[in-house]
Amino acid sequence: MSFTTSFQNTRSGRALLSAASRLSMGATVLGAAALFVAPVHASAQVAKTAIKAGKVITLNGEPIENGIIIIEGGRVTAVGSQEDVQIPWDAEVVDQPGMTAFPGFVESHVSRGIDRENETLDVAPFLNVRDSIDPVNFYFEDALRNGIVVMNVQQGNDTVVAGQGMVVKPYGMTVESMMVKPRAGIKMSAAPKRGKSRATQAQALRGAFEDLKRYLDEMVQRKKDGDDYDRREALYQGRELEGEAAKGKALQSEAWTIEGFERIPRGEVDEKQEPLLHVIEGKMPVFMWCGSAADVHTALRVADTNGFTKHMTLVLDNSCWKAAPKIKAAGVSVILEDNLAHRERDPITGEEIETFVPKVFHDAGVPFALSSSTDSNRSLWFQAAQCVAAGIPREAALAAATSVPASILGLSDRVGALKSGADGHVVLFSGDPLSVTSVVEHVILDGVHVYDRSKDVRVQQLTDGTRPPGTVAEEPEEYEGDGEDDSDNQ
Template sequence: MTKLEISRGAGRGAAGLLMLLVACAAARAGEPPAKVALTGGRIIPVVGEEIAKGTLLIEHGKITAIGEKVELPHDAMEVDVSGKVLMPGLINAHDWQGLDVPNENADVAPYLDVYDAIDPSRLFFENSLRDGVTAIHIIQANNCVIGGVTRVVRPIGLDVDEMTIKPRVGIKMSTTPKGGFDRMLQMAMLRETFLELGDYLERLAEQRYEEEQKKAKKDVDVGPAEARKLGKELVRPEDYDDMHANLVELTGGRLDAWIYAGAAMDVGPAIKIAKDNGLLDRCVLVLGPDSFKAVAELKAAGRPVVLDSTLDFRERDALTGELAETFVPKVIHDAGLTFALLPNPDASLAERYQTYQAARCVREGIPRAKALEAITLNPAKMLGLGDAMGSLEAGKTANITVYSGDPLDFNSWVELVYIDGILAYDRAKDVRIRRLFQPPGADEKPDEKKEGAKDEKAPAADETKPGDKPKEESKPEVDAPAPPKPEEKTPPGEDEKKDKPKEQDRTSRGDRDGGNRKKDATRSGGGSDA
């Protein structure tokens, strides 16, 4: 193995770039072990009955057997997960995080591809892993008319190719107006795009026919209408230009439509635009908070939906002041629709966690099995990956999240995450979590040690930290369901840094007063300017 293969293997084998850098020790893991058996855990397969104490066998990145008793091959390595709970890895059905900016300043831009903007070093991916997410659908945000091509990635890997699970999933569209647009303009542009596509294809066919005739040194002896008909067969994939190539894939069935309808009134138009262009059987509707008001239309369309993470919709009657509250997933579930739950990107709320949302669904009367499907199997199906992931079944990819307790219990932790059979996350080695739960003053320990007095205590305290963090401590407040998870410890400036090195540099000097600022910008910003 050459030097570089080792480092590549490291990226693959450990837990992605950041884990690799943070927990340097894990770096040299190399290829995943060929066969691993997770034994003694409670298994929630999502499809099929729960197994109270069972074994799950992974061979070459795939689940090959699952059950109460599984005969283990002699060369399988056993990992005892007694007392823990196995779930299929969670799936995030729709997220722009991981890109540098949510949207481009372009209304109709089907030529774009999120490939060009995914940053594997984003903390978002590391946090996804920490939350037990094993597949993320990266799609640009909603401020567009037609956006670029989307992609499903796993939160590990040094570059985008290594992260990719499925490269070309769908095209983003929105019936909710882009900033500065109104609904009429938005819909007009959507309609025009498809009408223009039809016209473009006709003209292209005519052009191709004429080209071929010319090549064969024959006259063009038919009218344009006939030429267009004859030329249709002659159009080759390389003939499409950038503006149309992906739209042809979309209407031709090789890309799905992911349509954002951010308000109930945008649902109808979304269904119509899909229907008019033959996309209805291949579209996923991404809904806003009041989507339940369009439930009749949604039911009639029967398409899977991605719900907004604001689960409760509250509305005050303007005259009576009466507050009406609706738990949206229940309405959607009762209509018999397939739905997926999204983590809230605005983070500090409990809605950040898909497991919390599923737990809320259970409280509101949705069957537990359905709630679990909404964070695993349903998004997998929407992404066309229903056969590959989303449940623990023989033959599927070994994407497994191991919890310390019931996944819907909010005191449970994600202990281990396997992606393609690779141990991608291990809480015991999570340096950030360890640091986060260090008691105050832990940083000064080395000095105390020197004094000798607390020699014994200090290291002991250190060891207990990583694992059993303040589960007890986090309980007392009933209303604060989220124990402070790693996420919050990100310094607020972190994401900004990625985009605007300059600004960051400026603020990092605390140099905000006008007088010095210009000078400073000249000096530090210049580094990237010229």
């Protein structure tokens, strides 16, 4: 079988390609995983792929036996049974009757693939992971092996207010080419940063917003003063002063009021303060780390005071299950850490209590997403499988690794399900995605074949000892000794 490598998809490139798709030209470019920027000339070829699999799990209805997915120009255009769907004559056909097609897992929050997790600065919302993502970081390659198609890369937990994150796919030579959604949210922490106590952390977190308020108030005041001065000057000089239209916009916040903010052109707001302003106005989502159940209260309090509860997702340590009722009442979604069982010793009886955290949130009706931020062997399929083992229905478990994260990231129509209009991401498993014996055989991102297990050099090294071409195994040297008696008995 052959695969088509399409031209690499930047957003503009795809627009161009789909426009050019009306010219149906056969796409038969074979090649390595070389990437091309979308061509500007009008004779762009539109890649079309038809993936036939023994089973297609769409997560948008019942699984389809002998199903087929059509991807054109990097987008899914049709999903259905092989009997019902017409294959475009110029599509590359992939036929894997023994495999299961799956939309791919969505990693809702991860701090890997970046240079360092956190800065020493307490409040640094102007930073962006765009500047620290390393496309060749091992994490991204490994994500493909685990069937993860998009990930929300955010800064780590050791912070007060960290920088902005972005959603990327684990394939590309540049950050721009990996980008799926640039402004994916700001990371904050309600749990104490190293060196702080809960009291000083909450103080710093609240203080960041209070500083912003003061800054904006001062700005508005200065502007008002300036306008008033201008008016008086004109009066003095006998000039008519033309009314000036407000250059900016009024503040769009539920919790804050700043009279006269519309006088300030938005461009004048200091870029260091701007990200938090977007948070206040609900334009920038927030990912708030909570290290303990008490931190959840801090997080909700700060969010409520500053009006961004609706745009906040809590990233939880597993001890936070105790705050489930509070979280439910606030109506926020949560992202769970990858250690799903919380263990605690009762201080009075001494007995060890184990709580399976996702079950608590499932029973409470709180939308929860799984995450696999530490080791590869705790990847999302494993997290979901553990949920099923603990009694959570399969749909809910799968959703926690696909549609719930997609919804949290605002990408519900693009990832997490195989349906018309979604991004062309398909993962082909050797069996059921949640089964421990299944492996990821192929990954297609935006219609591009980016991973083939049979050609995975590292896996081959592990499974059958094949060495990468050009390498030679070193034989350990015999140790001769230097003739001295090294034994302990002197």
